[in-house]
Amino acid sequence: MRFDELELEDSLLQGLDAMNFQETTPIQELTIPVILEGKDLIACAQTGTGKTAAYTLPILNRLIKEENRSDTVKAVIMAPTRELAQQIDVQFEGFSYFLPVSTVVVYGGGDGSLWDQQKKALRLGADVAIATPGRLIAHLQHSDVDLSQVKYFILDEADRMLDMGFFDDIMQIVNKLPKDRQTILFSATMPPKIRQLAQNVLRDPVEINVAVSKPNEAIMQAAYICHESQKMGIIEELFSKPVLHKTLIFASSKQKVKDLAFTLKRKKFNVAAMHSDLEQSERESVMMDFKNNKIDILVATDIVSRGIDIDEIGLVINFDVPHDPEDYIHRIGRTARASAEGVALTFVSGAEQGKFHRIEQFIEETIYKIPLPAYLGPAPEYNPKAFEHGSSKGRGRKPSGRSFVKKKNHAKREGGSN
Numbered sequence: 001m002r003f004d005e006l007e008l009e010d011s012l013l014q015g016l017d018a019m020n021f022q023e024t025t026p027i028q029e030l031t032i033p034v035i036l037e038g039k040d041l042i043a044c045a046q047t048g049t050g051k052t053a054a055y056t057l058p059i060l061n062r063l064i065k066e067e068n069r070s071d072t073v074k075a076v077i078m079a080p081t082r083e084l085a086q087q088i089d090v091q092f093e094g095f096s097y098f099l100p101v102s103t104v105v106v107y108g109g110g111d112g113s114l115w116d117q118q119k120k121a122l123r124l125g126a127d128v129a130i131a132t133p134g135r136l137i138a139h140l141q142h143s144d145v146d147l148s149q150v151k152y153f154i155l156d157e158a159d160r161m162l163d164m165g166f167f168d169d170i171m172q173i174v175n176k177l178p179k180d181r182q183t184i185l186f187s188a189t190m191p192p193k194i195r196q197l198a199q200n201v202l203r204d205p206v207e208i209n210v211a212v213s214k215p216n217e218a219i220m221q222a223a224y225i226c227h228e229s230q231k232m233g234i235i236e237e238l239f240s241k242p243v244l245h246k247t248l249i250f251a252s253s254k255q256k257v258k259d260l261a262f263t264l265k266r267k268k269f270n271v272a273a274m275h276s277d278l279e280q281s282e283r284e285s286v287m288m289d290f291k292n293n294k295i296d297i298l299v300a301t302d303i304v305s306r307g308i309d310i311d312e313i314g315l316v317i318n319f320d321v322p323h324d325p326e327d328y329i330h331r332i333g334r335t336a337r338a339s340a341e342g343v344a345l346t347f348v349s350g351a352e353q354g355k356f357h358r359i360e361q362f363i364e365e366t367i368y369k370i371p372l373p374a375y376l377g378p379a380p381e382y383n384p385k386a387f388e389h390g391s392s393k394g395r396g397r398k399p400s401g402r403s404f405v406k407k408k409n410h411a412k413r414e415g416g417s418n
Helices: 010-018 026-036 051-065 082-095 112-124 133-142 158-163 167-174 192-201 228-238 254-266 280-291 325-332 350-363
Strands: 041-045 075-078 103-106 128-131 152-155 182-187 206-210 219-225 246-250 271-274 297-300 313-318 342-348 368-370
Touching: 010 051, 010 082, 026 041, 026 051, 026 206, 041 051, 051 075, 051 082, 051 152, 051 182, 075 133, 075 167, 082 103, 082 128, 082 280, 103 112, 103 133, 112 133, 128 133, 133 167, 152 192, 158 167, 158 182, 158 192, 167 192, 182 192, 228 254, 228 342, 254 271, 254 297, 271 280, 313 325, 325 342, 325 350, 342 350
Parallel strands: 041 182, 041 206, 075 128, 075 152, 103 128, 152 182, 219 342, 219 368, 246 297, 246 313, 271 297, 313 342
Antiparallel strands: none
16 A cells, blocks of 8 residues: 555655655555554564554644644653664654654653753653653653643554563553553554553554564564584675675673673674664664665674564574574565565574574574585584473574585584484
8 A cells, every 4th residue: 555545644645755665565554544544553573664653643633633732742652672762753754754743752862951951851841752752751750741631642563661660650651641642552562561552552453463473574584503602604605705785693691791792803894783782872872883885794683583673684593592483584674675675594502493483483494404515523412302391393494595605625523413
């Protein structure tokens, strides 16, 4: 469906045209009409499906059609992290370029001047407040912010917010909102705790599910079964040739992120690290450089696994197996966005085989196991039975037409590889 087939205002369509937005994604086609009708909504969609535009566009449309007081906040959007809040704001700015709509992003960090800027915008009545829960709570307690005129309340990445322990904060914010409002909840997964939250904050919601908890089919998934000590060798093999696409490498700890980035920098790769030790300004600078192709490889903790909208990432590498299947989906969802294709590789050590097998069971798919280059030595057998009950489904189907690793001209050692 085309955007101009929806009941959107001409001034909003003008902004979409300027950004070259023409065709809706499935989640946009299903949710925009529901939100335009003023109904509460709970929507489940995987990352990279255009869910941010699915609620920003109809909310903008309703704001410009209504007569609103200029000194009140009309819409509140909750996001789990400052990075996602900033990304939502970027989309609002783009879509509302030709519209008289104001936004304020409310998140922690920074100095006192940032707090004062947020306080001023909230009290003067920005049309849309995009906020992390903790920071908005702080402003409600100390800045005399009035949310009594809010008409639209949106929870983005709701499952992530609950994972981070924000349930009580969300309910505290809800208690400051008028009961007569439209509430919209987006989540990548739909566990029982999301159902509980929905019962507390939504009224007779329309429910829409799009590809619940399954990786994008455009992502070519594969794995290396290896010893922990072989992982860096695989990295060196993968990057023995020039990097052709943006690459995102996830590691389980800040120290691993630092070590990986240091090793790749020594090998003259254009690489940067992203972790929680960085100041907010440093994190924003790194993300901007990665987005603008000044960085080829970004090594990160899960701080960027959700909600960051960066196109043209061709390869995602899980240096460590994620703890939860949902985290795996969010990590690899950074590639194959906006109808593109992508590759996701996971390094699986012996101790991680149980976790990896649970991921395969969760996504109902057997991920192809790439043989290790012989010069790296024998690989462990893939035998998740040794780590959990349940049998492996085998090696899976080899992706046709793709060669992930080319062997170097090294002397081969004895021992097979999995």
